[in-house]
Structure formats: structure tokens, C-alpha cells
Amino acid sequence: MPWLRTAVVALVVALVAAGVGYSVGRARPYARSDEATHSVSPSVVHLVKSGGVYMADTGIQLSDVPPADLPYPYDGRTPPDRATPIDGAYLRNLALGPLGGPTVGLPLHCLRCIPYRLDAGISTLILYHGRYFLDHLLSDFRAEGFYVVHGDRIVFTDDPNCSSSRGVYRWFREGDHLRFQVIHDPCPFDQLRSQDLMAIRWTAFDHCLMRVEGLWPGELGCRGRHFRP
Numbered sequence: 001m002p003w004l005r006t007a008v009v010a011l012v013v014a015l016v017a018a019g020v021g022y023s024v025g026r027a028r029p030y031a032r033s034d035e036a037t038h039s040v041s042p043s044v045v046h047l048v049k050s051g052g053v054y055m056a057d058t059g060i061q062l063s064d065v066p067p068a069d070l071p072y073p074y075d076g077r078t079p080p081d082r083a084t085p086i087d088g089a090y091l092r093n094l095a096l097g098p099l100g101g102p103t104v105g106l107p108l109h110c111l112r113c114i115p116y117r118l119d120a121g122i123s124t125l126i127l128y129h130g131r132y133f134l135d136h137l138l139s140d141f142r143a144e145g146f147y148v149v150h151g152d153r154i155v156f157t158d159d160p161n162c163s164s165s166r167g168v169y170r171w172f173r174e175g176d177h178l179r180f181q182v183i184h185d186p187c188p189f190d191q192l193r194s195q196d197l198m199a200i201r202w203t204a205f206d207h208c209l210m211r212v213e214g215l216w217p218g219e220l221g222c223r224g225r226h227f228r229p
Contacts, residue, residue, distance in 0.1 A: 059222025074163040079130030090202035096120040107139035115161040116192035162187035
């Protein structure tokens with residue numbers, strides 16, 4: 001029967017085509033020599049060990065910080081990009097009670113509130129290569145600027161909240177704790193900046209291993225750091 005032969009031939013052709021399509025669509029287990037020549041080597045991932053667990057090193061440098069988060073040199077001068085004696089990450093935790101309790105002392109996100117108001121809760125201070133980043137986590141108040149260390153004195157400049165003011169302080173490092181003592185700081189708002197910096201001592205922590213969620217501007221200075229497993 002001619003029609004039956006034609007149907008069988010058509011069926012065989014369809015199956016062969018389907019098989020070819022399946023073979024082409026599958027990933028080849030081996031690459032050709034020319035493909036292997038042009039393959040891209042994966043980038044090296046540096047690992048750090050925290051609490052017995054290895055994780056990728058996600059540290060950043062100043063070049064990785066978004067320009068909007070970097071200090072701006074209002075006076076045209078920028079400190080050199082090099083280490084200082086107090087570089088590191090610091091935090092503090094202000095209790096709510098002494099600030100007035102929930103009714104008065106609860107930190108609120110406010111775009112028109114005066115800066116450097118003492119806010120309860122965790123605040124972080126990153127000091128790195130002459131750049132500082134202050135963050136009140138609950139109220140989302142942030143400030144950044146430059147600093148220069150001369151012996152036991154530190155000079156803060158180019159704060160956008162008081163761009164023309166230079167705050168001069170003494171700093172004291174006692175173990176893991178850092179304290180400031182104001183010498184002269186004409187930043188306005190009734191000395192709120194000095195009160196904020198000196199409210200309680202700051203505690204150093206290893207932000208390269210303790211990945212604090214929301215840390216601003218990030219694990220600054222951790223890239224390329226040597227870790228011992």
C-alpha cells in the first residue's frame with residue numbers, strides 16, 4: 001500500500017529529526033580544543049573564616065564606595081589615602097531611658113530634624129584613611145567627612161552639616177574602646193556634634209568578620225586583608 005509506506009517514511013523522518021534536535025540541544029560533555037583555548041578562567045575568590053565557617057571576602061576600598069557617600073572637600077583639600085592610628089570600625093549602644101524614654105527619646109527618621117541629635121540604639125563610626133562615616137541606625141542620620149590625626153589630637157573637617165567648621169578633639173584608645181574629648185568645635189546646633197561623639201565610649205569590632213547588616217558604607221578596608229584560618 002503506497003499510502004502506508006509513505007506514512008512510515010514520514011514517521012521515521014520525524015523521529016530522526018526529533019533525535020537530531022535533542023542531540024543538538026544537549027550540552028556537550030567535552031569542549032573542542034579550540035573552545036578550551038578561548039575559555040575564560042574563573043576569578044579567584046578569597047575566603048575568610050568566621051566562627052568556623054568560610055565565607056567570601058566582600059571587603060571594599062574607597063574606590064568602591066558610591067561617590068554620593070564619599071566626603072566632599074569643601075575647602076579643596078583632601079587628606080592622603082593612607083592608614084591612621086585609629087582606623088577601624090566602632091559602635092556604641094545608647095539606652096533609651098536616659099534620653100527620655102519612648103515618648104521623648106525614641107529616634108525617628110526626620111528630614112528636617114537638627115543633626116547630631118542623640119539617638120538611642122546602635123550607632124557606628126567607621127574611620128578609614130582620613131575619612132569618617134557616622135551612622136545612627138534607628139533614625140538613619142548619617143554624616144561623613146575627613147579627619148587628620150596629629151599625635152593624640154584629631155581634626156574633623158568637611159562635615160556637610162557644618163562644612164566650614166573644624167572640630168578639634170583629643171582621642172584616647174584604651175584596649176577596644178575609643179573616647180573623644182572636645183577641644184574646640186564650633187559646629188552649630190548647640191554643640192550637638194561634640195555631645196554625640198562624646199556621649200559614651202566607642203567599642204571597636206572586627207567588621208571584616210562580623211558582617212553587620214546595613215553597615216554603612218560597608219566592610220571598608222577589608223579587601224586584601226590577611227586572614228589566618
